[in-house]
Amino acid sequence: MKLKKLITTIAIGVGLVAPIYQTNQSQAVEAASINSIAKQNSYVGVTFLNKMLQTQNIQYNKFYANGNKIYYRKGKPEGIVIHETATPGASAYNEAIYFNREWMNMYSYVHAFVDSQQVIQMMTPNYGVWGAGANANNRFIQIELCQENTRDNFAKSVNNDAIYAAKLLHRYNLVPSNACNTGSGTIWSHHAVSRFLGGTNHTDPDGYFNKWGYSMDQFYSLVKYYYDLQGADTGAKPDAGNNNSATDTGQSDVGAGKDTTSKLPAGNKTLMHDAYTYDATGQRTNSGLKTAGTTVTVTAAKLIKGKQYLQIGDNEYIVASNIVGKKRILTRNAYTYDTAGRRTTDPKLLRNHSIRTYGGQVTIAGKRYYAISPTQFVKAVNFR
Template identity: 55%
Template sequence: MKLKNIVISAVAALTLGSTLAEVGVGSKATVDAASINSTAQTYSYVGTSYLYKILKAAGITYNKFYKDNKITYRKGKPEGIVVHETADSGATAYNEAIFFNREWSNISAYVHAFVDDKQVIQMMTTKYGVWGAGAIANKRFIQVELAEVSTRAKFAKSVNNDAIYIARLLHQWNLKPNDAHYDGSGTIWSHYAVSKYLGGTDHTDPVGYFSKWGYTFSQFYQLIKYYYNLQGATTNTSSASSSSSKTSSSSKASSSSKASSSSKASSSSKTSASSSTSSNSTQAAKATVVKKTLKHNAYIYTSTGKRTKTLKRAGTTFTVTGTKTIKGRKYYHVGSNKYVVASNIDGTLRTLKHNAYVYDTVGFRKGTTVLKKGKRVRTYGGRVKIGKKYYYQTSVSTFVKAGNF
């Protein structure tokens, strides 16, 4: 939606009279879209910035939209999220945020957030509605704008940031993902769907912009759902193994950390292992076959300690058939000539030097529980960078700031 020009015609290739089949949907487009999601999942979340803080640092007045336009949701809270795109080629999330802060009263338009490949800027609280998609939608939905970018890599980064942010909002408001694009029923809406099923607007974004990249709204919804499931992941320990998880979702927000080569000091496993004085490697120790779950992204290594290009995500469950010490570091044997660093599974006990909160996969605080100074906490692998801060992973989907240890 190109909000800067409030009276505009639809900019997408589709019109409201067209079918719901999206432009470019075919075998190649499907492959391209899947590739974009796969690429997106290799990127880390940039973190959420808040407009009032950005403006304060720049000495610019924050023109609070909801001060005089407090739009209350019809059911007291958001019912879903509308996905927009700006249709403003070359304008970044920052450009849009600054413009809307200055001009919203003149253009009669405002949204909750702008997203691009480098930033997620939340304009205002999501407790109140905005002027983004007509009177009906404005009293129902949170509304998020995706800025246009110029390259495929930037597009993948931008939809990744958008999907992670939207998934977090779903959790925040206790909403479950449900694609409304094709039937007008659910929690994840395109502006196109609002126009078709609710009215009060005639825009068709982000369909046309997505199709430019061989991408579909359905693919974007799958990316949101992926992160929603990941952010809600939990783990359960088992006495039969150092850890096992019922959750199969893999961790991406921690993928900015180049999967751990991890700490040499790992806790001992119940699996017996042979040791060797050799500085290079030892024979793999025979052990009872057990299932073990990665708690940190990890590369697969060969029997000689050479790292391969294969990266396994946190949450992946392996059948472990033995252990091996390579150059002083313990590995688990997880397949034919395949090994993972053991501390990504066993973890390392660390003592908190400060009271600490627990955070999720995108750096949002999970609840109000405080881990007290002096508590021993098991962490997995090396440090993980989420946004601009470093964390240690404490489960498939939980993190504690590294500075607290």
């Protein structure tokens, strides 16, 4: 949806503007091969705009501040709308910086921008945005896919987009279903919103996908693939969708059974909690402590003395919960804290909602916390 040349004057009811591509553009590659290429790539994780801007001394212009909150009509998102930016050459970083500076003038905003290199989350998905018209803004999370110039980068970008979307579906206890052909489901294109809900008349990302011989049906298939890998408990009661953006850590969150550990979250993973390494008998090795935020390559899973471990080297294992984590229920509203025990500016996490924590409790400035990312913590007393 191209906004730099056409600025709207309508607020909440706005639908973001995108040129309509002709569907007779050359289809350079079969869609199935795009998904095959996509699956060969690792997920890049999530960069939160407010924290990114903080490191650059740029003011974060919070969309949902000062009463400007779009509450979902059912208390949580009902699905995800996929857009594309229609600005060739503009990266997720370029778009994020531009929107942060100009959204007040454009009356347009989305939850995230995705390209081949990164996912930049603009704001918490707990509230709606101005992205696809009044009939969609209070229903859906909205994600912008940036235009790429090569087939490989396109595949990387849809891979990041699909994994991020699958994680969001898990967070809000939504099951993937394709709305693009019927107008009923959790995965929507902007075009599907135009067709079935109205309030907008745009057709992205169909034209851009068609350029690469791709389609929303194929994208849905990729989302479903990653959703299934992440092991949703589809029988769980839906929560109210108030998990904080800090819980989006870039991990696959693949669960076995109801909850905690995975069958095998293979590939490059980020340690969410400081971890020692152990040998195949469960004895601690002489290797030093691996700190949270370190990337490790998981090659196998192993049950040692009744505890789940993940292999990250030759006869080298770490406790699985340091990567996979465990869902815990908040008994009260809770703030998040940084590594020094200082309260962050992120919205509160609301009681009775499920939050994924990693590893055991840690002590910061005399208080006990659970890690919810390598750099963010919630006080342990807030969990049942």
